Amino acid sequence: MKIIASTLNAKYIHTNLAIRYLKSYAQPFHDIDLAEYTINDPTMNIVTDLFTKKPDVIGFSCYIWNIEETIKVIENLRKIMPKLKIILGGPEVSYDVIYWLERIPQIDYIVIGEGEETFKQLLDEISGDMKIENVHGIGYMLDNKPKINLVRNKIDLRELPSPFRFEEDKPNLSKRITYIETSRGCPFSCQFCLSSIEVGVRYFNRDKIKDDIRYLMEHGAKTIKFVDRTFNISRSYAMEMFQFLIVEHKPGTVFQFEITGDIMRPEVIEFLNKEAPPGLFRFEIGVQSTNDLTNELVKRRQSFEKLSRTVTMVKEGGKIDQHLDLIAGLPEENYHSFRQTFNDVFALGPEELQLGFLKMLRGTGLRIQAKEYGYTYMDHAPYEILGNNVIDFNDIVRIKQVEDVLEKYWNDHRMDHSVEYLAHNSFDTPFDFFQTFGTFWDEQGWSRIGHQLEDLYKRLEQFLSENNIPNREIAVGLMKYDYLLNHRYKPRKAWWSDELExxxxxxxxxxxxxxxxxxxxxxxxxxxxxxxxxxxxxxxxxxxxxxxxxxxxxxxxxxxxxxxxxxxxxxxxxxxxxxxxxxxxxxxxx
Incomplete structure (x- = not known):
């Protein structure tokens, strides 16, 4: 029986950890080929490639970013391979199983939740006696009606085999991001997040994880991202792993972690500031909102004071880049409240500030409470909100304008000195700079066309000139400073007017x-x-x-x-x- 585990990643540099766990767990009994594509690949290219592999079974790993594109692939596969068994799994299809069974009649089974053991047992039955009723944790259609079998117990993570030892992965380890998990689950209950649904935190075997990391580094892995929802929930565990990585790392390797900022102990940060080589670690910290009422409504326990202490200590250490996340559209956070949240977090000076928009994920508490807060949102993935009782679509459009220029001018670090100066010296607040410039950018139609590096400087200079922005001359001087400081060669023709004869x-x-x-x-x-x-x-x-x-x-x-x-x-x-x-x-x- 020819079996393929497949997915559509958001980008080529991404890899899918889930299908590798499925392969490693089933491997002693079933030979599984991996087939990864991207959401930007033409549908027929994917269909053709899968067709040429002549599979009997294909399992697709499904997420909000790939479900709609995956459905197109499935619809075409079913037309040309009527006997093919198609299995779906992943977070996008695990929490509204009946909906997906009815919406996608071309599929045969849905694996619900944690899939390693379920997928392996399902393959056993497909290749054997077809006693599908014995497979816990799946959904399927029976006599034209949705049927959901009993939920499966959680697997013992300490016994899972490594998903990193496949020969076919070795050539690409240095070119792509490697994802690794040392735990599953989250101790918090944020109502906009799928992780809040699973109770408790379970850990993998530490020694096996360390062996996997050594193996990955030995074979060229450069970027290793931990997908643990809260890597530092256990101080002792985090310290052990940090110490291990500092001692064992190879030059050029970067490790990324999702950190909960307000529970990070000062002594841990002091240790990292002293012992970690510059650039070895990168922290992603979800702030989401600094509005206390909003955090209370989504059951998010967070001390912004302690979080600020963590971010400031890490920044002062100068060793670790920080990526801070915000979510626009949370309950009772209107436009003005979000402006305050943005300014609160921007004041911390993160290397990256990610501005995202609330997505009403299936299975989350906030989606269940959507009517209570007057939410309207997209019917299909990614389920992004269109408004609620305190923020309308006009406000969302304005915040998206902020997001656009924030990404180009702050997160890409093309002109740090210029933007820092403008945000604090030419406007009332940093948010007002990004909003005013973002609106101007949109009105010029620049969001619909491409741009070169020089275009970004010219467009900012045009904005400063046409809007008579205070301190324009100093800002343009800083733009010149940024441009020259970051240029890798002597420019043939500068974007500014020469002041010296x-x-x-x-x-x-x-x-x-x-x-x-x-x-x-x-x-x-x-x-x-x-x-x-x-x-x-x-x-x-x-x-x-x-x-x-x-x-x-x-x-x-x-x-x-x-x-x-x-x-x-x-x-x-x-x-x-x-x-x-x-x-x-x-x-x-x-």
């Missing part, structure tokens, strides 16, 4: 050749650049503020200055050197 630049270069001490840096003097190297690898640019004070202290002093930008040919990194003010005044009129 060619003759002035020539005078400065001539002076540098004979008197390099014009640059107030011993590091520049040691470079000993000749005339050809100066012209080839450097730029001289004017700034509307004292560039030395800004580089040294982050202080904006409104005094025009010049900077020499050196684009290092050996590694493509740029360095900005400051001129000796007394010397440069002899060459230019500033």
């Amino acid at each position: 060619r003759k002035q630049k020539s005078e400065v270069y001539s002076g540098l050749i004979t008197k390099p001490m014009m640059i107030a840096s011993d590091d520049f003097y040691k470079l000993a650049l000749n005339e050809k190297e100066l012209y080839k690898h450097t730029l001289i640019e004017a700034f509307p503020f004292d560039i030395k004070s800004y580089i040294d202290h982050g202080e904006i002093i409104e005094k025009p200055s010049l900077g020499l930008i050196y684009f290092r040919p050996e590694d493509g990194k740029s360095v900005i050197f400051c001129f000796n003010n007394k010397e440069i005044q002899k060459k230019v009129g500033n």
Whole structure:
């Protein structure tokens, strides 16, 4: 019997952990091939590829991001392979089984919840006596009526075989994200999250997990993401794993964790700040809302004061990047309340601030209470809200405008100094900057067209100019600083208007050749650049503020200055050197 476990990932770099557990658990008895695609692959490409494999059984792992595309694949497979057994599993189909059985008549079975043991037993029956009634934890149609068998007991996670030892996965370990779990379940009861449905937290065997991590690193894995809902629920366990990873890690490997910020102990952070190599760990922290009433209504226990302490301590340590999440559209959080939530969290200075919108997931308490809060939402996945009793679709559109420019200008780190300055010096609050700019961006139609890096700078400059934004000149100077600092090579044509005449630049270069001490840096003097190297690898640019004070202290002093930008040919990194003010005044009129 030819069996395939398949799924449609959101991106190529993602891998599906669930189908690998199904394969490893059933492997002693059933040989299962893995077939992963993406939601962006044409439906017929997927159908054709699966058809050529000539399977007898296909199991699809289903989530909100892939269910609609998966259904299209299933509908076509059924037409060309009428005898094929099609099985669905995963969180999207586990909590409304009757709906899915009736909506997708092309499928044969749905595996409900945790699937390793259920899938294996179902395959036993399909290849044997077909006593489907004996398989716990499945749904199917019987005599044209939905039939759901008894729920299966939870599996002992300590006994699960490793899902990481397949030869076919080795070539791609360095190119894709590897997902790993050390526990299942969540101790919290957030009513918008599927994890709240499962009671309690169960752990895998620690020694097996450590062996798997060693194996993954030995075979080239670069990004390993822990999918535990609350990795640090146990302080002792988290410390043990952190210590293990610090000692055993290989250069270039990054580990990502979902952390609950307000229960992170200060001594754990102090340990990480002292012992962890920079860039080894990355934290994802769900804040969602800072509105106390909202958190109470969704049964989310959270101390923003303690969470802020954690984020601040980690940031001060300078070792770990942090990704903080917000959810717009939670109960009793109107537009103005969400604005406050955004500003509260932005003030913490996370490396990434993810702005998402509430999704009414099947099986969650909030979906059950939807009428109580006046929710309207999409009928099909991802079930994103369209409004509720305190926030309408117009407000949602406005917040989406914020999300658009936040992603491009903050999370992508294209101009950190510029955005930081604008958010705190030219607008009442950071949210107001992103909202005003986001609305302008949308009105120009830019959200419907592509963009190059230079376009982002030009569009922000246009926004500042046309709206007469306060401190525009300083902001544009910082944009130039960001652009040059992050550019990997000397730009042929800059997006800004040149403030220095060619003759002035020539005078400065001539002076540098004979008197390099014009640059107030011993590091520049040691470079000993000749005339050809100066012209080839450097730029001289004017700034509307004292560039030395800004580089040294982050202080904006409104005094025009010049900077020499050196684009290092050996590694493509740029360095900005400051001129000796007394010397440069002899060459230019500033």
